[in-house]
Amino acid sequence: MSLPDRLSVLRHREFRRLLTGRTVSVLGDGLYTVAAMWLVFDLTGSTAYTGLAGFLTQIPGVLSMLVGPIVDRARLGRVLTLSELAQGVVVLVVPLAWLTGSLSVVVVLATMPVLSLVGLFAGPAQTAAVPRLVPDDSLVRANAAATAVGKTVDALARGIGGALIVLVGAVGVYVVDAATFALAALLFFSLDVPDTSRGATGEDDSTQPAGFDRDTYVRDLREGIETLTGSVLGLMLVGSLFANFLFGVAFAVLPSFAADLGGAGTYGLLLAGLTAGTVGGSLLSSWVESVPLGRSTIVGLTASGLLFAVSIWVARPVLSVALFMLSRVPVGIYNVSVMATLQSGVPDDRLGRVSSVLSSASSLVSPGGVLLGGVLGELVGTRTVLLVSAAGTVLTASYWLLVPSLRTFESPTGVEPGSLA
Template sequence: MTSTDSRATDLSARAAELVPDAVARRLAVLGNPGFRRLLVGRGVSKFGDGLYSVAAMWLVYDLTGSTAYTGLAGMLTRAPGAFKLLAGPLVDRARLGRVLTLSEVAQCLVVLAVPLAAALGHLSVAVVLAAMPLLALCNLFAGPAQTAALPRLVDEDRMVRANSVASIVSKSVDATSRAVAGALVAVAGGVAVYVVDAVTFAVAALTFAVLSVPARTPPDDDLALGSYLADLRGGLALLADSLAGRMLVASLFANFLTGVALAVLPAFAATLGGPATYGLLLAGTTVGVLVGSVAASAVDGLPMGYTTVVGFVASSALWTGAVAVPGVVATVALFAASRVPLGVYNVSAMATVQTGVPDDLLGRVSAAIGSATSVVMPAGMLLGGLAGERFGSEAVMLLGGLGTALAAAYWFAVPSLRRFGSPTAVTSGEFG
C-alpha cells in the first residue's frame, strides 16, 4: 500500500468515526444495490416532476392571468390519479421494472408536445392543458409501482430507514428542481424548461431499465375480470376495516384544502415577485418536508398519535403565519417550517402501511390511497381557482392552514388514532 493510499484509508476511518450512529444506521440501507438503483431512478424522475410542476402552472398563469385557469390546470394534472385504484391489481402482478421504464418513456413523449407546438407556432393554453391529463395518465402506474418495489428490495427491519432515505433524496431533488425551474422560467421561459424535463424522463427510463425487482407472483399470470374485481375489493376492504383507512380520512381533510391553496399559489407568488418567487415557495415547502423526513427516524419510537396531533397543529399555525407575515424571505421560511411535521408524518405513515399491509395487497392498497387523494385534491384546486377569482389569492391561501388543523382535530377525536403507538411497533401484515 502506498503512503497516499494509507492516508486515504486513515481519513476514511476518521470520517466514519465522526458520523453519528443514527446517520450510519440510516445510510447502511444504501449498501443494497437494488435500492440504490430505485433511488437514482426516482430521484431523476422527481427532478423532472419538479421542473414540470413549476413550468406548467406558471405557463398557464402567464398565458391567461387567471386563477380559474390555474385551478383547472391543477385539476387536470391530478384528477387522472383517481384511476390509480384500477391500476393497483395490475401493479401487484406486473414486472415492476418494466412498468417504471415504460412510464418514464411515455412521459418524455408527452412533455415534448408543448415545445413542439411552440416551435410550430401553435402554442396555446389549450395545448398546455391538454398535455396535463395525458402526462398524469402516463404516470398512473409509477407511484404504486415504486411503493410496491421498495419492500421487495429492502428487508423489513430497514423499512423505516429506507423510506426516510428515499424521502430525503426525493425531497432534496424536488426542492432543488423547483428552485431551478423558477429561475429557468424567469430567464428562458416555460417552454425551454419542458425540453429539459423531457431529458430527465429519458434518463430515468434508462435507469429503471437496468433495475431488477423480485416478483411476488408469476408476471405472466392471466388476470381474469372476476379475479381483477376480487383483487380490487380486497384492497378496498382492507382500507375500510383497518387503521390505514382511518389514517387516509385524516389526510383527505388536509389534501383538499391544500389543493385549494395550491390553485392560487402562482397568483400569490406574482404579488410577491414572479416566477422565481413561485419556484422558491414550492422549493421552500419541499425543503420543509425534507427536514421532517430526516427527523422521522429520530422520533419513530414515539407514539404516532401524539407526534401527528402536535405536529399538525404547529403546521397549521406556521402556514397561517406565512400568509400573514410580509416579505418574501419570511414567507418562504414559514412555509418551509410548516411542512416539517408533514415530512415526519409522511415517512411514518408510509412505513406503517408498507409494514402493516400484506405484500400481496400493497400495490392495490397504495393505489387506492393515491386514488382517494387524487379525487379530493383536484376538487380543491378547481374550487380554489374559482374562489381566488372572487376573494383574492391571499384569503384563499389561508384555507391551507385550516386543512391541517382539521386533520389534527380528526386524529385527536378518533381513539384508535389518538392512542396509536410507534410505527416501528407495527407487525408485518397486521392490517390484513
C-alpha cells in the first residue's frame, strides 16, 4: 500500500475535524498533567502528596462504564463539546483561587477527580465517532493516525508545559490549559457525526431511541457488558488487562532503574523511548492490517517481552533506551489493531458502552500494578521486577497462542461489521 493510500483517511473532512479537536484536547491534558503535579509538589514539597494526586486523577476512570449508555444515545458532537467546556471551567478554579488568595493544595487536589469525572465522556465518544466518520476498511489507518497524533502531542505537551511553568508559573499554565479546552470545544461544536451509521443488524439506522429512563439505562449498561464478555472480545480483554497490569508494575520501578543507569536524564530518555516506540508502532499498524490479528499479536508481544528483557539485562544507557523503544513498537501495533477490530465488530450503537467498560477495567488494574510494583521493588529489587514484567508480556503472547479463538482470529480489516455483537 502506497503512502497516499495510507493517508487517504485524512480526505474525510469530519474525521480531520475530529482529529484536530482531539489534538488540541490532548495538548490541554498534557499541559494540565505537568502543571498540576508540579503545583502540588511546589505547595507541599512532599512526594506523598504527588502520589495522592496521581491516585485522585486515575481512580475516577473506574466509573467510565457508567457513561457508555449515555454516550451511545447522545449526539457525539454535543457530548465532546460539553465535555471540553466542563473541563475548561473546572481548570479555572485554581487560577480563581490564586486570584482571591485562597489557593491551597486542598483546592488543587479537589479539582483533580472532578476534572477526571467530567472528562470521562470524551474517550468513549471519540471511539464511537470514528467508525461513523470513515469507511470500515479505513479504521486501522484512522486509529493509527489518532494514536500517533495523540501520543506525539502528549509528549510535546509535557515538554511545553515544563517550559511554560518557567515563563508564567504553574497557575499561568492552568489558564493556558483552559484556553485549549475552549478551542477544542469550538472545534467539536462544528463536528457533524451521524447519530448512527450502522445498527446492530448492520443496516442503516439514523434514528435515536425515543425514551431513555432508568430501566433503559440499566438495560443498555448490561447489554454493553454482555457484548464484551459474551464474545471473543472478552478473551482479548483478559490479555489486555494482564498486559496493562504488567506495565503498571514496570512503570513503578522505572525511575529507580533509570537512576542506576544515569539519573533523571536517562529516565526522561526512557519515557521518550516509550512514546516514540508506541507512536512508531501505531504508524506501522497499517502495514499489517491484513495480517491475522492472532498471528501479529503472538509474534509481536513475544518480541516485545524479549526486547524489554534484553534492555534490562544489558543495563547500558543508550542501548537500553534503544531496546526499550523497540519493545514498545509491537504494543503500538497491537493497540491500534485491537481498537480497529472493536470499532468494526461492535455495532455502532453499542460502541460507547463497550469502550467505556474497557476503560473502567483498565482503570482498575493499572493503579494496582503500580502499587504492587513499588512494593516488589523494595522486596526483590528493581531489575527483578522489570524482568518479571518482561516475562509476563511473553506469557500474554502465550495466552493468545493457547486460546484457539484468539490464535486463529482474523485480520482487523476482515472483521464483518457488527459480527461481535
